[in-house]
Amino acid sequence: AREIFLKDYKMPDYLFDTVDLKFELGEENTIVSSKIAVYPRAAGVSCPLVLHGSELKLLSIKIDGKELKKEEFHVDHRHLTLPSPPVGAFTLEIVTEIYPQKNTSLEGLYKSSGNFCTQCEAEGFRKITFSQDRPDVMARYTCRIEADKNLYPVLLSNGNLIEQGNLEGGKHYALWEDPFKKPSYLFALVAGQLECRDDKFVTRSGREVTLRIWTPSEDVPKTAHAMYSLKAAMKWDEEVFGLEYDLDLFNIVAVPDFNMGAMENKSLNIFNSKLVLALPETATDGDYAAILGVIGHEYFHNWTGNRVTCRDWFQLSLKEGLTVFRDQEFSSDMGSRTVKRIVDVSRLRNFQFPQDAGPMAHPVRPHSYIKMDNFYTVTVYEKGAEVVRMYKTLLGSSGFRKGMDLYFKRHDGQAVTCEDFFAAMRDANDADMSNFLLWYSQAGTPQVKVTSFHDPDAKTYSLKFSQEVPSTPGQPVKEPMFIPVAIGLLDSSGKDMPLTGVYHDGMLQTISLPDQPVYTTVLRVTKKEEEFKFANIPERPIPSLLRGYSAPVRLDSDLTDSDLFFLLAHDSDEFNRWEAGQILARKLMLSLVDDFQQNKSLSLNLKFIEGIRSILCNSSLDKEFIAKAITLPGEGEIMDMMAVADPDAVHAVRSFIKKQIALSLKEDLLSTVTNSRSSDPYVFDHHNMARRALKNTSLAYLASLDDPELTNLALDEYKSATNMTDQFAALAAIAQNPGQVRDDVLSDFYTKWRHDFLVVNKWFALQAMSDIPGNVANVQKLLSHPAFDLRNPNKVYSLIGGFCGSHVNFHAKDGSGYKFLGEVVLQLDKINPQVASRMVSAFSRWRRYDEHRQALAKAQLEMIVSANGLSENVYEIASKSLA
Numbered sequence: 001a002r003e004i005f006l007k008d009y010k011m012p013d014y015l016f017d018t019v020d021l022k023f024e025l026g027e028e029n030t031i032v033s034s035k036i037a038v039y040p041r042a043a044g045v046s047c048p049l050v051l052h053g054s055e056l057k058l059l060s061i062k063i064d065g066k067e068l069k070k071e072e073f074h075v076d077h078r079h080l081t082l083p084s085p086p087v088g089a090f091t092l093e094i095v096t097e098i099y100p101q102k103n104t105s106l107e108g109l110y111k112s113s114g115n116f117c118t119q120c121e122a123e124g125f126r127k128i129t130f131s132q133d134r135p136d137v138m139a140r141y142t143c144r145i146e147a148d149k150n151l152y153p154v155l156l157s158n159g160n161l162i163e164q165g166n167l168e169g170g171k172h173y174a175l176w177e178d179p180f181k182k183p184s185y186l187f188a189l190v191a192g193q194l195e196c197r198d199d200k201f202v203t204r205s206g207r208e209v210t211l212r213i214w215t216p217s218e219d220v221p222k223t224a225h226a227m228y229s230l231k232a233a234m235k236w237d238e239e240v241f242g243l244e245y246d247l248d249l250f251n252i253v254a255v256p257d258f259n260m261g262a263m264e265n266k267s268l269n270i271f272n273s274k275l276v277l278a279l280p281e282t283a284t285d286g287d288y289a290a291i292l293g294v295i296g297h298e299y300f301h302n303w304t305g306n307r308v309t310c311r312d313w314f315q316l317s318l319k320e321g322l323t324v325f326r327d328q329e330f331s332s333d334m335g336s337r338t339v340k341r342i343v344d345v346s347r348l349r350n351f352q353f354p355q356d357a358g359p360m361a362h363p364v365r366p367h368s369y370i371k372m373d374n375f376y377t378v379t380v381y382e383k384g385a386e387v388v389r390m391y392k393t394l395l396g397s398s399g400f401r402k403g404m405d406l407y408f409k410r411h412d413g414q415a416v417t418c419e420d421f422f423a424a425m426r427d428a429n430d431a432d433m434s435n436f437l438l439w440y441s442q443a444g445t446p447q448v449k450v451t452s453f454h455d456p457d458a459k460t461y462s463l464k465f466s467q468e469v470p471s472t473p474g475q476p477v478k479e480p481m482f483i484p485v486a487i488g489l490l491d492s493s494g495k496d497m498p499l500t501g502v503y504h505d506g507m508l509q510t511i512s513l514p515d516q517p518v519y520t521t522v523l524r525v526t527k528k529e530e531e532f533k534f535a536n537i538p539e540r541p542i543p544s545l546l547r548g549y550s551a552p553v554r555l556d557s558d559l560t561d562s563d564l565f566f567l568l569a570h571d572s573d574e575f576n577r578w579e580a581g582q583i584l585a586r587k588l589m590l591s592l593v594d595d596f597q598q599n600k601s602l603s604l605n606l607k608f609i610e611g612i613r614s615i616l617c618n619s620s621l622d623k624e625f626i627a628k629a630i631t632l633p634g635e636g637e638i639m640d641m642m643a644v645a646d647p648d649a650v651h652a653v654r655s656f657i658k659k660q661i662a663l664s665l666k667e668d669l670l671s672t673v674t675n676s677r678s679s680d681p682y683v684f685d686h687h688n689m690a691r692r693a694l695k696n697t698s699l700a701y702l703a704s705l706d707d708p709e710l711t712n713l714a715l716d717e718y719k720s721a722t723n724m725t726d727q728f729a730a731l732a733a734i735a736q737n738p739g740q741v742r743d744d745v746l747s748d749f750y751t752k753w754r755h756d757f758l759v760v761n762k763w764f765a766l767q768a769m770s771d772i773p774g775n776v777a778n779v780q781k782l783l784s785h786p787a788f789d790l791r792n793p794n795k796v797y798s799l800i801g802g803f804c805g806s807h808v809n810f811h812a813k814d815g816s817g818y819k820f821l822g823e824v825v826l827q828l829d830k831i832n833p834q835v836a837s838r839m840v841s842a843f844s845r846w847r848r849y850d851e852h853r854q855a856l857a858k859a860q861l862e863m864i865v866s867a868n869g870l871s872e873n874v875y876e877i878a879s880k881s882l883a
């Protein structure tokens with residue numbers, strides 16, 4: 001397999017002005033005719049023109065209307081080469097034949113429940129026709145679609161519909177024109193039997209935009225929330241970034257077979273149905289929130305990704321990190337900012353930190369790849385979003401906005417790099433950002449240590465920072481990073497102290513004056529070791545460090561347990577209140593894991609329970625915040641902090657603490673459940689979501705006790721639920737404990753929902769993720785359940801992905817989990833390499849476990865890499881995992 005390197009980037013020799021496509025969609029094959037206006041980037045050059053193409057049957061090729069002779073071009077399985085095209089501009093016409101009906105990779109043109117659709121990012125356009133399939137070649141496209149009118153009444157592509165009509169033989173056609181230049185990866189086509197929900201949005205400059213969400217007719221009633229989300233996103237982008245939509249039509253299509261969540265094709269977003277369809281009875285609060293976020297995300301790409309795109313795929317985070325940051329901010333403004341931050345930081349810790357510490361660790365801007373699809377990662381997306389957030393933390397809201405404005409002013413219509421974004425931020429603010437760019441090139445989570453010292457005589461409070469970036473594959477030695485540390489100091493009554501000035505590098509920098517007190521300041525930590533000394537601090541403060549999680553680092557401080565309990569009770573930064581509780585919980589869990597491993601009996605510190613009780617019973621706190629604050633850190637997070645990850649110990653300890661909390665706080669939890677019920681119809685708003693979250697978190701604690709009375713309570717909740725959030729939460733609560741009740745209620749749920757594939761996927765996922773002993777056998781059985789299908793990515797993610805999420809079962813000591821995954825990966829790889837490669841990633845941290853498990857996992861990885869006909873996708877992940 002060939003590896004592609006960032007350092008080898010070369011500008012294209014030829015550019016495309018226009019691309020006119022014609023699709024003749026048929027039942028056996030599809031004929032694609034492409035007419036490209038080609039011109040050399042530098043006048044007068046003559047060199048070969050190399051087009052990408054894969055799995056294409058070439059039918060004809062013409063230059064300026066003249067059919068090429070055999071010796072005038074060359075085709076292999078990746079390229080079509082024209083060794084000596086004409087000097088100057090010319091027209092290239094190519095006709096190819098493709099077989100969408102046989103395309104199970106769901107990349108390029110394929111069929112999903114009878115409808116045609118496309119997925120081109122990153123390099124799927126080359127499976128449709130020969131092209132320079134790279135993002136720095138931007139052209140204006142037209143697309144003519146011809147198809148049977150009965151089978152495919154709806155024909156969609158990017159831009160504006162400029163012509164449509166009937167053809168002979170029961171066919172019809174539509175001609176679409178996209179006035180904006182775009183790279184091939186943003187091309188889209190949809191044809192099929194679809195109906196739409198129609199709406200309007202008037203932009204603030206008065207453009208009336210038609211909004212349409214397309215689904216099979218029976219699903220149209222389920223698109224109301226997606227439409228609400230779209231309109232909210234359009235308004236938000238105008239208000240917060242001054243960005244308006246730029247066409248008269250915006251289409252969203254929902255398809256059941258889709259590799260990822262969604263795709264931001266210009267004016268024709270294609271979505272995985274699970275991120276569009278929702279009714280209170282079928283979708284949970286989590287689903288509603290995900291729909292809001294992803295509809296926003298794809299819409300926001302219209303500016304960050306489409307109007308300004310990436311020069312090459314190494315720059316992916318330029319659009320993805322930035323757009324994730326934008327969707328996070330959007331969701332924060334629509335709900336609770338603190339809770340959204342907690343959710344995002346937990347995700348980073350549970351998934352990105354492990355990636356950044358393992359064999360697949362890569363910088364936010366990777367240096368090389370074999371298959372680009374393997375780099376749509378939590379590092380590029382979520383760590384990339386943290387990098388964007390740090391600009392905002394350093395430059396402030398208005399400085400960040402100035403940087404964004406300059407970025408669009410400079411680069412609208414261009415394909416650019418992460419440096420261009422950095423330069424816009426820096427130049428718009430005249431800022432000194434020293435070594436900030438290292439965030440794009442150095443992998444690994446920086447480890448930051450802080451020690452504090454109060455000097456009562458000098459009334460100073462000093463914080464000494466040291467940092468270390470761990471070595472990662474290909475990067476043994478690292479330089480110190482630019483780390484913005486937002487900080488506040490609490491006095492003994494728990495109030496924020498005004499921060500007046502700080503000594504740094506021998507200079508006193510003023511922070512605030514008495515009439516305009518400042519309580520949070522951002523320290524710029526840039527060296528391996530560095531000291532900051534606050535002036536006018538009369539008493540020993542409790543520091544609130546890294547407020548709002550101002551940088552994606554692992555922070556270690558000398559805060560004592562009592563400092564942390566104090567912060568949990570008083571910090572004005574709500575995120576850090578949660579964080580203080582999490583630090584306490586992590587310490588506690590790690591020390592109990594030690595006890596467990598030494599066969600000591602486990603016992604729980606009363607102070608911890610009391611801390612949880614005081615949060616649970618504090619009626620002044622937001623209920624969703626409480627739900628988060630009483631939830632223990634994930635097992636993955638704890639294992640990630642251990643020298644040798646021990647899934648059995650971590651699971652035993654987490655379950656033990658859960659049950660202890662449930663036992664000790666039983667009455668409080670019961671009254672929380674009782675008081676949080678509501679008979680009002682479902683509303684998706686923060687108030688009601690928070691109420692449900694707290695009720696259901698409490699219910700899960702109670703049901704963990706496996707006490708018949710409490711199981712009955714959960715059963716009552718299950719039966720009386722009027723929405724999926726409550727119904728599914730009750731089901732999950734019951735399903736924690738093996739037994740007849742569990743089996744009965746699971747089969748009741750399936751019977752109720754067997755007609756709704758999205759709900760059935762939840763049912764698969766719940767069983768797959770279960771920590772009940774020996775679950776591999778159940779999952780194996782579900783593989784042959786009539787509702788399961790290896791060709792549908794959502795089903796695979798629910799059942800196979802879900803199973804790998806249960807640390808105890810996937811890492812079962814007998815190797816049964818590894819064996820199960822190894823076999824499935826090879827089957828899947830034949831169908832859909834992208835999905836197979838996501839699944840094989842579960843093996844990548846095998847070195848973190850004991851020798852016995854290592855040997856078992858390694859054997860599976862070796863079996864996989866040596867398999868015949870393995871895809872490059874799976875090969876890359878498996879071989880890098882073994883390296």
Ligand code: B3K
Nearest residue numbers: 121122260262263373376
């Ligand atoms: N840009 C797409 C992801 C494409 C993945 C290609 N393997 C969705 C998104 O991030 O918005």
Ligand code: ZN
Nearest residue numbers: 297301320323
């Ligand atoms: Zn995106």
